[in-house]
Amino acid sequence: MLEPASALQLVLSGDPGLFAIVRLSLLVSLSAVLCAALIGVPAGAALALTRFPGRDAVVVILNAMMGLPPVVVGLAIYLLLSRSGPLGSFGLLFTPQAMIIAQTLLVAPIIAALARQTIEDLSAEYRDELTAMDVGPFAKVATLIWDGRFSLITALLAGFGRAAAEVGAVIIVGGNIEGFTRTMTTAIALETSKGDLPMAIGLGVILMGIVILVNALAWATRRTGERYGAA
Amino acid sequence: MLARRHLLSAVFLAALVAAFAPALAVPALAQDKSIVVSSTTSTQDSGLFGHILPMFKAKTGIDVKVVAQGTGQALDTGKRGDADVVFVHAKSQEEKFVADGAGVKRHPVMYNDLVLIGPKADPAGIKGKNIDDALKAIQANNASFISRGDRSGTHSAEINLWKAVGVDIAKDKGPWYKEIGQGMGAALNTAGASGAYVLADRGTWISFKNKGDLDILVEGDNKLFNQYGVILVNSEKHPSVKKELGQSFIDWLVSAEGQKAIADYKIEGQQLFFPNASVPGA
Numbered sequence: 477m478l479e480p481a482s483a484l485q486l487v488l489s490g491d492p493g494l495f496a497i498v499r500l501s502l503l504v505s506l507s508a509v510l511c512a513a514l515i516g517v518p519a520g521a522a523l524a525l526t527r528f529p530g531r532d533a534v535v536v537i538l539n540a541m542m543g544l545p546p547v548v549v550g551l552a553i554y555l556l557l558s559r560s561g562p563l564g565s566f567g568l569l570f571t572p573q574a575m576i577i578a579q580t581l582l583v584a585p586i587i588a589a590l591a592r593q594t595i596e597d598l599s600a601e602y603r604d605e606l607t608a609m610d611v612g613p614f615a616k617v618a619t620l621i622w623d624g625r626f627s628l629i630t631a632l633l634a635g636f637g638r639a640a641a642e643v644g645a646v647i648i649v650g651g652n653i654e655g656f657t658r659t660m661t662t663a664i665a666l667e668t669s670k671g672d673l674p675m676a677i678g679l680g681v682i683l684m685g686i687v688i689l690v691n692a693l694a695w696a697t698r699r700t701g702e703r704y705g706a707a
Numbered sequence: 708m709l710a711r712r713h714l715l716s717a718v719f720l721a722a723l724v725a726a727f728a729p730a731l732a733v734p735a736l737a738q739d740k741s742i743v744v745s746s747t748t749s750t751q752d753s754g755l756f757g758h759i760l761p762m763f764k765a766k767t768g769i770d771v772k773v774v775a776q777g778t779g780q781a782l783d784t785g786k787r788g789d790a791d792v793v794f795v796h797a798k799s800q801e802e803k804f805v806a807d808g809a810g811v812k813r814h815p816v817m818y819n820d821l822v823l824i825g826p827k828a829d830p831a832g833i834k835g836k837n838i839d840d841a842l843k844a845i846q847a848n849n850a851s852f853i854s855r856g857d858r859s860g861t862h863s864a865e866i867n868l869w870k871a872v873g874v875d876i877a878k879d880k881g882p883w884y885k886e887i888g889q890g891m892g893a894a895l896n897t898a899g900a901s902g903a904y905v906l907a908d909r910g911t912w913i914s915f916k917n918k919g920d921l922d923i924l925v926e927g928d929n930k931l932f933n934q935y936g937v938i939l940v941n942s943e944k945h946p947s948v949k950k951e952l953g954q955s956f957i958d959w960l961v962s963a964e965g966q967k968a969i970a971d972y973k974i975e976g977q978q979l980f981f982p983n984a985s986v987p988g989a
Contacts, residue, residue: 559788569789651774669892670752671917
C-alpha cells in the first residue's frame with residue numbers, strides 16, 4: 477500500500493508524467509471551452525433576440541442538453557471518427573483533437589443556454605436604450621455581449637468545470653493512451669482500477685486544486701476588469 | 708461610445724483566441740512513427756506494457772499507443788480499423804477475428820494463469836479445491852461472486868469454466884452472481900468491498916494494490932491457463948493500418964529479445980507472464 481502522500485510527492489518532485497497529464501487536461505478542456513464559447517455565445521445571443529414559432533421548444537431542448545450524458549456524446553463521436561465511421565479518413569480517433577471535439581459538444585449547450593438567459597435578461601433591461609440608439613442587430617448583440625461579459629465568464633467557467641471533471645467522453649474517444657491522451661480524470665479512473673486508491677484520491681485533489689486555480693484567475697480578471705471599467 | 712465598446716469586445720475576443728490558438732495546434736506534432744495497439748486491461752493494469760514498451764521504442768523508435776479495453780472491445784476496435792495491432796487473450800475469438808478477415812495472422816506470445824480470489828474467511832469453503840469443485844461450492848452456497856460481465860477474455864474464460872461444471876450461468880445465475888461490466892481492477896475492488904469471490908488473472912492480482920481481505924483460494928489448475936495472442940489488423944480491409952510498423956512490433960514480441968523482456972517483468976520477485984511464442988499450438 478502506498479502512502480497517501482504519494483500523489484503529493486509526485487507534485488513536489490515535479491514528475492514529468494504528471495506534468496504532461498495536467499498539461500493535456502488543461503489543453504483539452506480550455507480548448508473545448510474556447511470552441512464552445514465561439515459556438516455557444518453567438519448561438520445563445522441569436523436565440524435570445526429572435527422570436528419564431530417553436531422557440532420555446534428550442535429553449536427547453538437547449539436547456540436539457542446541458543445534461544447530455546458524456547458517455548453518450550463520447551460514443552457518438554467515437555462512431556463518427558472511427559476508421560469505419562463517416563469521418564474516419566481524418567484519423568482523429570484516439571487523439572487529443574477527438575477529445576476536444578467531444579468536450580466541445582458537451583460544453584457548448586451549457587454556454588449557449590446560460591448566454592441565452594443572460595442576454596435575454598439584459599435585452600429586456602436595456603430595451604428602451606437599445607431602441608433609442610437605433611443600431612443594427614449585430615451592433616446590438618455585440619453591445620449586449622459586452623455588457624453581459626462578467627455573467628458570460630461565469631458561463632464559461634461552468635463549461636470549464638464540466639469539461640475538466642468529465643471522464644466518460646474523453647476515455648472513449650481518447651483511449652487513455654499514456655503520454656498522449658491520458659488526462660487527470662482518465663488517470664484517476666486507471667489508478668482506481670489498479671487498486672491504487674491513495675494515488676487516485678491524490679490525483680483528484682490535484683485536479684480540484686487546478687480547477688480552483690483557473691477559477692481564481694477568472695475571478696481576478698473580473699475584479700481587474702471591474703476596476704478598469706469603473707475608472 | 709458604441710464604437711469604442713465594439714473595439715473593446717473585439718480586443719477581448721482576439722486576446723482569448725490568441726491565448727488558446729497555440730494550444731490547439733500543439734497535439735498535432737510528431738506522431739508519425741507510432742502505432743495504436745488495442746489490448747486488454749490485464750496487460751496494462753499489471754504494468755507489463757510500462758516495462759516492455761520503452762525497450763521496443765529504444766530499439767525501433769516506434770511509439771506504441773496502447774488503448775486498454777476488454778478483449779471483446781479490443782477486437783472490435785481492431786475490426787473497425789481503429790488499431791493497427793490487437794494483443795488480447797481469448798484464443799477462439801482471436802481465431803474467429805482472423806477467419807473473418809479482420810486480422811492477418813494470430814501469433815501466440817505468452818501466458819499467465821487465472822486465479823480464483825475470495826475473502827480470507829472463505830464462506831463457501833473452496834480453499835485448495837480444484838476449479839470445478841470450487842465453482843460448484845460457490846453456487847451451492849449462493850456465495851457472492853463478481854463477474855466481469857464485459858465480454859473480456861477473463862469473462863469468456865469464466866463462462867467456459869461454469870459451462871465445464873454444467874452450469875449455464877446466463878440461466879442459472881441468482882442474486883449471488885453479480886455482473887459488473889467493468890475491468891479486472893474494478894472487479895477486484897468490488898469483490899474486496901463486498902466480500903465476494905472473483906476470477907482474476909494473476910498478473911493483475913499481483914500488481915493490484917487494494918487487496919484488503921482478499922486472497923488467492925484456488926490456483927494451479929491447468930484449466931486456468933490464460934493464453935495471449937497478437938494479431939496485425941488486415942490492411943486490405945483498412946488501408947490506414949500501419950502494416951510495416953505493426954508487423955515490426957509483432958516480430959519483436961515473438962523474438963528472443965521480446966520474449967526475454969516479457970519473462971523479465973517481475974513484481975515483488977514474481978514473474979507475471981510466461982513467454983511461449985515458440986510453443987506449437989499455443
